[in-house]
Amino acid sequence: MARILVVGAGDIGGHLAQKLADSGHEVWGLRRSDKPIAEGVQLIQADVAELETLIDLPAVDIVVYSVASPVFSKEGYHTYYYKGLRNVLRAVKPNNPQRIFFVSSSSVYHQMDGEWVDETSELSPTSFAGKEMLAAEQALLRDKLPGTVVRLTGVYGPGRNRMIEQAKQGGHCDPEPPVWTNRIHRDDCVGVLQMLIERQLNGDVLDDIYLATDDEPATLFEVLEWMKDRIGDVDDDHDLPEATRRANRRCSNQRLKALGYQFHYPNYRKGYDKQLTEMGLI
Template sequence: MTVLIAGCGDLGTEVGLRFAQLGHRVVGLRRNASVLPAEIDGQSVDLSITKPVIPADTEFVVIAISAGSPTVTAYRAAYLDGLRNLLDAIDDAQVTPRRVLLVSSTAVFDVNDGSRVDEQTPANPKPGTDSIVLDAERMLHQRLPAATVLRLAGIYGPGRERLIKQVQNGAGLSAQSRHTNRIHRDDAAAAIVHLLLRTELPAPLYLGVDNAPVPANEVLTFLAAELGLPAPTVRESNEPTSNRESQRGGDKLLSNQLLRQTGFTFSYPSYREGYRALLSGRGTRHR
């Protein structure tokens, strides 16, 4: 039995390693497969222009593709052309995977009023790259109605230290702190493995986010304390703050209730456990 990972970046590689540890053969697709660890059989392929080779015994497919740049052109190439070539290749190989999961983004919710968002909340992405991500979800469900979409909040973890560096550089608080949502890379990978291997058929959609959607200022204040730095203060509008992340993600309270109802438990249920692990040097970011 083979697990096929389309898009073996940091997250996809972590997923592949977890499946390999469980005894599964893992095939990883990426532009340069030579950087993949030995536990993953790499296939170098640019999915935006080429159909990959699909192993005949493929049982699980994880689609964790990402765009090479934050442009509409790059997103179309990755999320639409890449997904179409992958699904066409699966059809051409006459392979019927038992389960298929697409990693998507909670950016498809353009919510800015601090309200609760769950799987029943209608997606309303901004025009541009966020709309393309939703188009990819729709393409997947049109082609494979039983497939699952996992919309992840902002991923943090090993090698993703931008917020820490901003605090170290003295960025201040925002006068209007919006709620931020996140998930540790390891929990995102664990959730993917969990949903694919559980006995019950997964739902069409889950939100992947930890238990603690909180104001951005709370996270910044926590990090400053953990780093032994003075508590950040509210800055004037023309001074640098770290609120750019929360502005990009809107202002919403993402719910992980449906994911937790499947029996999934978080290693890092909030930013506190996750950032403490990160500050202690735990984990490695995959190339």
């Protein structure tokens, strides 16, 4: 069994830490608060933005960097993704872990006309979020420690109900021109990271980058109309003003699938059907 540090033990990181501990690994979870993470997970209270709080981290085999910026701003993203990751790399380098996994985002892509993108696509983000994420990715991949970037698309699942609320309130998006969306269930985010960690520990060769998204990109119109049909009792239709500002691309998971990952929720229907049922909406 391995020694694993999960930096950023929130929704995804916390559930990953619990899964890894349940599998018999020795696991530490690093977070800013002193709130316990899960049974079997050792808490480290620290702030990645403050290098001095990262002294004496345990010697581990694997590090997963899965933080969330507390503020949606250029400064917040720079501090908690780029600077925070570099601080952690500096702190763990003396112990020479096997691999660092950085949980990134599909915001690094700039394509906005329904194009297909994958791990080899050109990157020229225009948003501060995409720019800071890309800078953090590049910092990891330039480092002497082995690193793998995992780019998540739109994460949904327990507690992530924004699109469900939009459907309940009659949110509408015209079918033409299509606005393509991509998503991945929280449980598959955890599953992907756990599989990559196990592959690393087994000595398998990993790529530098994986795009983690489900099997079926879908248009915003399709998702909202399906959801409204499932819920039934929804408000009258009204246009979503932010629809035109959404990312409009189709993300491919073929590299991840070729590695052997099997999705628990291969499309939005499978995942949202469970979520709507658990919320008592269907």
